[in-house]
Amino acid sequence: MHGMKTILITGATGQIGTELTRALRTKYGGQNVIAAGHRREPDKSLVEQGPFCRIDVTHREALEKAVAERRVDTIFHLASLLSADAEKKPQLAWDVNMGGLFNVLEISRAHGCAVFFPSSIGAFGPLTPQDNTPQDTIQRPNTMYGVTKVSGELLCDYYHQRYGVDTRGVRYPGLISYQTPPTGGTTDYAVHIFYEAIKNRRYECFLAEGTRLDMMYMPDAIKAAIDLMEADSAHLVHRNSFNVTAMSFAPEQLAAAIKQRIPDFVMDYRIDPVRQAIAESWPRYMDDSAARQEWDWQPDYDLDAMVDDMLENLSKRL
Numbered sequence: 001m002h003g004m005k006t007i008l009i010t011g012a013t014g015q016i017g018t019e020l021t022r023a024l025r026t027k028y029g030g031q032n033v034i035a036a037g038h039r040r041e042p043d044k045s046l047v048e049q050g051p052f053c054r055i056d057v058t059h060r061e062a063l064e065k066a067v068a069e070r071r072v073d074t075i076f077h078l079a080s081l082l083s084a085d086a087e088k089k090p091q092l093a094w095d096v097n098m099g100g101l102f103n104v105l106e107i108s109r110a111h112g113c114a115v116f117f118p119s120s121i122g123a124f125g126p127l128t129p130q131d132n133t134p135q136d137t138i139q140r141p142n143t144m145y146g147v148t149k150v151s152g153e154l155l156c157d158y159y160h161q162r163y164g165v166d167t168r169g170v171r172y173p174g175l176i177s178y179q180t181p182p183t184g185g186t187t188d189y190a191v192h193i194f195y196e197a198i199k200n201r202r203y204e205c206f207l208a209e210g211t212r213l214d215m216m217y218m219p220d221a222i223k224a225a226i227d228l229m230e231a232d233s234a235h236l237v238h239r240n241s242f243n244v245t246a247m248s249f250a251p252e253q254l255a256a257a258i259k260q261r262i263p264d265f266v267m268d269y270r271i272d273p274v275r276q277a278i279a280e281s282w283p284r285y286m287d288d289s290a291a292r293q294e295w296d297w298q299p300d301y302d303l304d305a306m307v308d309d310m311l312e313n314l315s316k317r318l
C-alpha cells in the first residue's frame with residue numbers, strides 16, 4: 001500500500017477538486033492536504049481548512065517548489081480544461097492538459113510522488129463500442145480534450161513502466177454535484193438542470209433527446225479516487241485508466257426524474273451542435289468490471305438516489 005501523508009491537489013477550486021480536498025482533509029488532516037488553484041477564486045472553506053496556494057500547472061518551477069518545500073508524497077492532478085472549452089481553445093487545452101501533466105510526472109519522478117490522473121469517457125471516440133465499453137478497446141477520440149486524455153493515460157503508464165512512478169487513474173463519466181458547478185464540459189447539462197429546476201422550474205437543454213451518456217454522482221467519484229490510491233498495488237493489473245460507472249441516462253430521463261419531485265418542471269431543447277457531436281462520440285455506459293475486480297470498486301448512487309440527494313442539498317444552498 002502507498003502511504004499518503006502529504007498530498008497536493010491541483011485544480012482544487014474545480015468541480016471535483018473542492019470536494020476531493022475536503023474529503024482528503026477529513027481523512028488525512030487539514031494541514032497535510034495542500035490545495036492548489038489557479039483560475040477560479042477559492043471558496044472560504046478551501047482556504048480556512050488547510051493550506052491553499054495559487055499555482056499555474058504549466059509553471060513547473062512553482063509546482064516543484066510547493067512539492068519540495070512541503071515534502072509532498074502524493075499528487076491528485078485535476079487541473080484541466082474540459083471538453084467544450086478545449087474545442088474553443090485547442091492550443092491552450094494542449095498546453096494546460098498535457099504540459100501540466102508532463103510537469104506533474106517529471107516532478108513526481110524526481111521527488112518520488114504517487115500520481116492520480118483523472119481520465120474520462122472523453123478518452124474514447126466514434127470507433128469505440130458505446131455500450132458496455134470494454135476496459136481495453138479502441139481509443140480514437142476526435143476532440144482535443146480526448147486527445148489529451150488518451151495521451152495522458154499513455155504518459156502515466158509510461159512513467160510507471162519506465163521510471164516506477166506510482167501512477168493511477170480512472171475514466172470518469174459525467175459528474176453530477178451541487179458544491180461547485182463544472183465549467184466548459186459536455187455533460188454539464190446534468191448539473192445545470194438542477195439549478196434551473198429549483199430556481200425557475202424550467203431548463204433549456206443543449207443536448208438532444210435520446211443522447212444517453214454514462215454518469216456518476218460526486219460522492220462516488222471521490223470514493224473512486226481515494227480507494228484507488230489506497231489500493232494495494234499488488235492487485236492492480238491496469239493503472240491508467242480504470243473504467244468506473246454508476247448510472248446511464250439521456251436528458252429526458254433525468255428531466256422525468258426531476259419532474260417526479262418538482263411536478264411543474266419543464267424542459268425544452270436548444271441543441272448546441274458542438275457539444276452534441278462530442279456527446280455522440282462518447283460511451284453510453286462503460287464496463288467497469290476491471291475496477292470491481294482489482295480494487296473492489298462499487299458505486300453507491302443510482303439515478304433516483306442521486307436526484308433525491310441533489311435536490312435536497314442544492315435547495316438548501318440556493
Ligand code: SER
Binds near residue numbers: 120172174184186
Ligand atoms: N465531464 C467532462 C466533459 O463533459 C467529461 O470528462 O467535458
